[in-house]
Amino acid sequence: MATPRVFVSSTCYDLKYIRDNLRYFITTLGYEPILSEDGAVFFDPASHTHDSCLTEIPNCQLFVLIIGGRYGGKFQGTDDSITNMEYREAIKNKIPVFTLVESGVLHDHHTYLTNRKNKDIDLTKFNFPSSDSIKIFEFVDEVRKAASNNALVPFRDFNDIECYLRKQWAGMIYDFLTKKSASEKITDYLEVISQMNSRIELLSHEILNSVGTKKAKLNAIFYEEMLSNKAIQDLTFLGLKPKPTDILNNPDFSSYCNSFNIELFIHDDDHEFSISGNGEISNSRFENNIEKYHKIQNFIKDMLKKDNMSIEEYLNDEN
Structure with a gap:
């Protein structure tokens, strides 16, 4: 049976006790913990160990990010830490990230933000009680300013971490089951509606075939085709009731509008495909409506011809 794989990202030595507890906690839930020091990451001899960690992340379903007071080793050839790069890889692969920050680091971060614009203070030389580099604060800002997946929670000890992850992962399961149930209900409703529409359509055809006049049967076909025609939809949007x-009786889209006192205002903008209720329409949409109008017009003419009814006969038939 497949089980969720949880990648744990943090500096190792200063947070060793946290990582050890996370390994145990994740295992007790029936999930598979992925920690680099456990050999759970395949270190390809042909690649750098840093790259091997990044390669493993897309194979995981959850990502736990622990930010402590040590910036950690730099990723090969960059000024960013290994943890920074692991986090970005998880975001790139749209893996849910659960970020926890040591309380002392968050206090230092607040001090950093308060004094960041003070030109009299060189924060690079300032000693923060719980953090060894201001790059940690830049990383915290990167996480919290992300467009999504940016929740950031403080912790004092492992109990805080366990409590938070239990609630979050239980919430994920609840959300999944609720959406799945709602999706199944919607599918059931759509199936019922589809069946109803099919029955109504069948009954309509049967009624027309049994008691409908020749013109009534043709009109049913015409209106069914008109419903999906973009030009007819726009005429309806303009307040008309196309028949x-x-x-x-009207050779083109413009004359149809004019015959019902609808004045069109065509604006020449090749980047828009718009129409408004007051008659404003982009040139591209207008040209498209001309084409679609002729298409439905030709469809009606072809169906009349196929049914051996002349246009004059159709127009003069009042029944």
């Missing part, structure tokens, strides 16, 4: 006879 097949009106389409035959």
